[in-house]
Amino acid sequence: MSAPGSVTVRVPAKVNVQLAVGAARPDGFHDLANVFLAVSLYDEVTATPAAGLTITCEGPDADKVPLDRTNLAARAAELLAARHGVSPDVHLHIRKDIPVAGGMAGGSADGAGALLACDALWGLDTPREVLLEICAELGSDVPFSLVGGAALGTGRGERLTELPVGGGFHWVFAAADGGLSTPAVYGEFDRLTEGVEVPEPAASPLLLDALRTGDTTALAAALANDLQAAALSLRPSLAATLAAGTDAGALAALVSGSGPTTAFLVKDAETAAAVAAALTASGTCRTARTATSPAPGATVL
Ligand SMILES: C[C@](O)(CO)[C@H](O)COP(=O)(O)OP(=O)(O)OC[C@H]1O[C@@H](n2ccc(N)nc2=O)[C@H](O)[C@@H]1O
Numbered sequence: 001m002s003a004p005g006s007v008t009v010r011v012p013a014k015v016n017v018q019l020a021v022g023a024a025r026p027d028g029f030h031d032l033a034n035v036f037l038a039v040s041l042y043d044e045v046t047a048t049p050a051a052g053l054t055i056t057c058e059g060p061d062a063d064k065v066p067l068d069r070t071n072l073a074a075r076a077a078e079l080l081a082a083r084h085g086v087s088p089d090v091h092l093h094i095r096k097d098i099p100v101a102g103g104m105a106g107g108s109a110d111g112a113g114a115l116l117a118c119d120a121l122w123g124l125d126t127p128r129e130v131l132l133e134i135c136a137e138l139g140s141d142v143p144f145s146l147v148g149g150a151a152l153g154t155g156r157g158e159r160l161t162e163l164p165v166g167g168g169f170h171w172v173f174a175a176a177d178g179g180l181s182t183p184a185v186y187g188e189f190d191r192l193t194e195g196v197e198v199p200e201p202a203a204s205p206l207l208l209d210a211l212r213t214g215d216t217t218a219l220a221a222a223l224a225n226d227l228q229a230a231a232l233s234l235r236p237s238l239a240a241t242l243a244a245g246t247d248a249g250a251l252a253a254l255v256s257g258s259g260p261t262t263a264f265l266v267k268d269a270e271t272a273a274a275v276a277a278a279l280t281a282s283g284t285c286r287t288a289r290t291a292t293s294p295a296p297g298a299t300v301l
């Protein structure tokens with residue numbers, strides 16, 4: 001619960017269990033078949049009445065988060081206020097636990113969280129479709145941060161179809177030193193695929209089946225990220241992290257979205273703890289954390 005007069009929203013991180021990337025479009029974006037899964041690492045956004053718009057942030061990565069109007073949480077408050085013709089008078093406090101610039105949609109989570117928190121604080125009761133439109137305007141990953149669970153994102157990833165998930169999955173996430181810029185990773189994808197026919201992105205039926213039945217082994221076999229080669233090209237040291245996780249007993253390893261966070265699918269909570277400890281001891285990453293999925297989308301606490 002928030003302090004009286006304020007609203008707190010909790011928002012999950014994501015991992016892309018499949019990220020199929022098409023050729024660059026004329027607008028610079030790429031069409032995707034993006035299978036999002038929300039995981040139990042969360043940011044919290046608290047909205048409190050204030051004169052004007054201000055932002056504070058706490059957490060181990062707080063110094064890497066912009067506190068000006070470029071923060072996605074601030075942009076969310078401004079877009080929502082503009083839609084309703086009110087002024088964005090709010091103080092937003094972000095408790096950041098999702099790695100920054102890590103490929104886990106941390107900024108997107110804060111955008112979706114601020115949107116929901118301001119909507120409740122200002123008593124606007126904005127229809128869900130309008131909130132989703134504002135999310136898409138904020139960024140390709142933001143609609144999924146609002147929705148959570150599992151979903152297929154098409155277009156640039158913003159058009160969502162929710163997916164059924166038949167069971168829980170256990171993960172380990174290894175955060176790397178420093179971030180990777182999402183546009184730079186897509187740019188490297190373009191460079192690596194120059195002169196190559198890039199197929200239309202399509203969701204894998206085997207992967208969707210694995211999610212639907214909650215089959216960890218089948219999901220491990222189907223995990224795929226078309227941005228992985230680009231992330232590894234920009235950050236070759238990630239190969240050692242991926243190897244350390246599979247050596248320690250993970251069923252599969254992949255780069256999370258645009259990276260540099262790496263994701264390891266494991267069979268149970270006990271293996272997750274062991275793989276996280278081995279990754280931390282390996283010296284190939286900054287920290288390793290366990291998490292489960294699916295996790296709910298943005299939720300008012
Ligand atoms: C890598 C992913 O995290 C996978 O979920 C997303 O595709 C990125 O989503 P995001 O961070 O919300 O990205 P946006 O803020 O919408 O776009 C940032 C930049 O990423 C590139 N971008 C993003 C999404 C997309 N479908 N194609 C792209 O080429 C573009 O250069 C764009 O200017």
Ligand SMILES: Nc1ncnc2c1ncn2[C@@H]1O[C@H](COP(=O)(O)OP(=O)(O)OP(=O)(O)O)[C@@H](O)[C@H]1O
Pocket residue numbers: 064065066070071072073094099100101102103104105106107108110111141179180182257258259
């Ligand atoms: N609330 C925010 N939290 C973190 N970064 C933010 C935020 N708002 C804007 N940014 C900017 O966005 C950049 C990318 O941060 P973010 O943590 O969203 O990356 P990401 O997890 O790789 O994103 P994605 O997975 O959606 O591509 C940061 O380097 C920062 O400059």
